[in-house]
Amino acid sequence: MNLRRHIGVAVAYFLIVAMMGILLRFYFVIDLPFNYKFLLHAHSHTALLGWIYLGLTTLIYRIFLSETQKQKLYKRIFVFTNVCILGMLVTFPFQGYALFSIIFSTLFLFASYWFAWFAMKYIPEHFKARFSWRLIKTALWYLVVSSIGPWTIGGVMATLGPESIWYKTSIYFYLHFQYNGWFILALLGVLFYILEERGVVFNPQKLKSFFLLLNFGVLFTVFLSVLWFVPPTVFYLFGLAGAVAQLLAFYELYLLLKEHFPLLKRLFIPCAFFLLKIAGSLMVLKLLMQLFSAFPYIANLAIQFKDFVIGYLHLVFLGIVITTLLAFLKYFELLRLPKSFVYLFIFSFVTTELLIFYKAVALWTGLPFFQDYFICLAVLSCLFPIAVGILFFKNLKGMSSVPL
Numbered sequence: 001m002n003l004r005r006h007i008g009v010a011v012a013y014f015l016i017v018a019m020m021g022i023l024l025r026f027y028f029v030i031d032l033p034f035n036y037k038f039l040l041h042a043h044s045h046t047a048l049l050g051w052i053y054l055g056l057t058t059l060i061y062r063i064f065l066s067e068t069q070k071q072k073l074y075k076r077i078f079v080f081t082n083v084c085i086l087g088m089l090v091t092f093p094f095q096g097y098a099l100f101s102i103i104f105s106t107l108f109l110f111a112s113y114w115f116a117w118f119a120m121k122y123i124p125e126h127f128k129a130r131f132s133w134r135l136i137k138t139a140l141w142y143l144v145v146s147s148i149g150p151w152t153i154g155g156v157m158a159t160l161g162p163e164s165i166w167y168k169t170s171i172y173f174y175l176h177f178q179y180n181g182w183f184i185l186a187l188l189g190v191l192f193y194i195l196e197e198r199g200v201v202f203n204p205q206k207l208k209s210f211f212l213l214l215n216f217g218v219l220f221t222v223f224l225s226v227l228w229f230v231p232p233t234v235f236y237l238f239g240l241a242g243a244v245a246q247l248l249a250f251y252e253l254y255l256l257l258k259e260h261f262p263l264l265k266r267l268f269i270p271c272a273f274f275l276l277k278i279a280g281s282l283m284v285l286k287l288l289m290q291l292f293s294a295f296p297y298i299a300n301l302a303i304q305f306k307d308f309v310i311g312y313l314h315l316v317f318l319g320i321v322i323t324t325l326l327a328f329l330k331y332f333e334l335l336r337l338p339k340s341f342v343y344l345f346i347f348s349f350v351t352t353e354l355l356i357f358y359k360a361v362a363l364w365t366g367l368p369f370f371q372d373y374f375i376c377l378a379v380l381s382c383l384f385p386i387a388v389g390i391l392f393f394k395n396l397k398g399m400s401s402v403p404l
Contacts, residue, residue, distance in 0.1 A: 007058055007329060133193075243287070310356055311360060
């Protein structure tokens, strides 16, 4: 089984996501004949479930499950998952949340349960005691927990309507456990696996402390996702406790990894290590933003100026999750990582993020808002599909190489 082809499919979704992103940005520049919200749903679903989800699940299979001799079952899961993703990709741009898109979205939830069951059932015995698998297993449980959000949306829309606070809360609940739980813990699991394979041994007590703080942080920062409707003060306190725990958890992680940075630098090619350094730096920024967002004044800013939230989400997905995922895919030789892609992608990410946050700060403080803002943002965003196109076509040859 050629797992490079599976990653090739994931990168194809990445390219489609980038092209849809261009259309969304140009929507504010020229008159375009599509429903903005419908395409936005397609963009977000394909990004999270087409590109990132497939990248992570392929990595997990490659590392922990490829020796199980269950290739046929994994292929069935992979095919079924792609049927669901393609269904969402085709239906969301034309109908938004409606019958067929909801059907495919629901089927995808079953696909994710199927993969989680597959991984936990067939994990080889010798991996079960590893800390890396403990992180992956917990990540898979967060994947399952996140699905509570989509399951509740149907009932909320049927009874309370999309204007209800529970509609947005369901979406934010889902996103929170996707990126703070499933994505981040899965990537940390891969990182610890790499170090374990190189013979690195960690202090068990420090690992336990990191793990408990990390999960406390994931569970309690979910309260930060509901501050938009100004809940009782106790919600702010719970959110603050979670943000502090996450900050402490990643400080513990820094102490665990500090002496092994030279090893990591040797293990990863320069481009991949560059991506990891960017992800690490932005993780610090993310943690600080979460911490400050627990205070009512900052929380209210996010409510009033949506660009703060948009910039934050792009920072997490593009700047932390995707950069780390790309570095790991390269490490396991599932992906070629051209320098031209890396530098063009990072340039586009940094410049568009600066513009997004500039708009939010300008609206907040009354700074001048230049006339051609939307044109600049759209033009700089054009670099994303160019960069991802380079990545995709450079990897076409790898898809037909020797199976892994």
